[in-house]
Amino acid sequence: MSGVRNRPRDAVNPLRQLTIDQLRQRTSLKWREYPADVLPLWVAEMDVPLAEPVARAITDAVARGDTGYTAGTAYPQALAEFARRRWGWDGLAVERTALVPDVMHGVVEALGMVTEPGDAVVVNCPVYPPFYEFVAHAGRRIVEAPLGGDLRIDLGALADAFQQARAGGRPAAYLLCSPHNPTGVVHTADELAAVAHLAARHGVRVVADEIHAPVVLGGARFVPYLSVPGAENGLSLMSASKGWNLAGLRGALLIAGPAAAADVARVPFGTSVSTSHLGVIAHTAAFRDGGEWLDALLAGLDDNRRLLAALLAEHLPAIRYDPGQATYLAWLDCRALGLGDDPAAVFLDRGRVALNSGTTFGTGGDGHVRLNLATAPELITEAVRRMALAVA
Structure with a gap:
């Protein structure tokens, strides 16, 4: 691969510990979807080794033959402790949680509790493409509430969407992406309290996808939706998947506010027991013992954000990039390049770089691409x- 050399191992930054040759040996989606001459910076997998506490927990379980059905409350207990340490939130009650196979299947489970087929689900576009896919598959319809020009929640647009969603008195839900994917915006406590107020006024139930909550820069503060006033009947989905690269070790938690305890109690036993036991062991270890590794990752991601901004300013100044405060994803506005609605197709065809097409993120995504920053600086360069x- 032109311009990319193998790198020595780095004892601190997980993003510098694997060579390109080692990454090419992976059989997961990121590294197998495209031909070998394509540099894959698209799907949300990180180019990191597994955190040592997580690897140890899994290998110990395998050595014991501990590969049956999952049981117990170690996972929510570990997340509750993590929430206290990291976010200063002590409102995660273990008894108001349920295991679900992963965050998006948990979202579908939650939407099934608070809406009926044909009901509306409000989203802030541009937003994570599976929101559209899973909502449609669940038999619900999307109502978009576009983000503002600053890429933050537009409360006026949200109120209009809530009113539209509730037309005829039917139930409706708001699928909140927090932190926001793809923009990396971290919603403030005031913004989330305003969301809760609007939702209560319009009779809309909030389901928060908070999968990227651990991946927040120093200086920014993640605020759990269920921690703000008025969110008592909200539902949240969390996991260690994004923070520790555990997409292949599935397991998530559906968490209820105090007024939604009856909802989460209705999660079928078959759904919870379908969660991977090894996944639960991995996520538990990550939240309980993976803090030092996560801190090193966050420092590396911060360096990569600055690097990408500098590289774009030098080589592609027409691209607009406002680094987000969370996630390891960069949302790039390429409209000034004149590449049409889908610049990702041009970068793939002419440059052999795989990025996510903005067109799949809903209204506001045309002319944009999403770039995965969770890789070595050399690969970003x-x-x-x-x-x-590709555009020269």
Whole structure:
């Protein structure tokens, strides 16, 4: 691969510990979807080794033959302690949680509790594409509430969407992405309290996808939706999947506010027991013992955000990039390049760089791409070099 050399191991930054040759040996989606000459900076997998506490927990379980059905409350207890340490939130009650196979299946479970087929689900576009796919598959319909020009929640647009969603008196839900994917925006306590107030006024139930909550920069503060005034009947989905790269070890938690305890209690036993036992062991270890590894990752991601901003300013100044405070994803506005609605197709065809197409993120996504920052600095440098050549 032109411009990319193998790198020595780095004892601190997980993003610098694997060589390109090692990454090419992976059989997961990120590294197998495209031909070997394509640099994959698309789907939300990180180019990191497994955190040692997580690897140890899994290998110990395998050595014991502990591969049956999952049981117990170790996972929510570990997350509750993590929430106290990291977010200063002590409102995660273990008895108001349920295991679900992963966050998006938990979202569908939650939507099934608070809406009926044909009801509306409000989303803030542009937003994570599976919101559209899973909502449609669940037989619900999307109502978009576009983000504002600053890429933050537009409360006026949200109120209008709530009113539209509740037309005829039918139930409706608001699928909140917090932190927001793809923009990396971290919603403030005031913003979330305003959301809760609007939802209560319009009779809309809030389901918060908070999967990226651990991946928040120093200086920014993640606020759990269920911690704000008025969110008592809200539902939240959390997991260690994004923070520790555990997409292949599935397991998530559906968490209820005090007034939604009856909802979460209705999660079928079959749904909870379908969660991977090894996944639960991995996520528990991550939240309980993976803090030092996560801190090193966050420092590396912060460096990568600055690097990408500098590279774009030098080589592709027409691209607008406002670094987010969370996630490891960069939302790039490429409209000034004149590449049409789908610049990702141009970067793939001409530059052999795979990025996510903004067109799949709903209204506001045309002309944009999403770039995965969770890789080595050398690969980001190479990706921008290729992108610049693609439009030269």
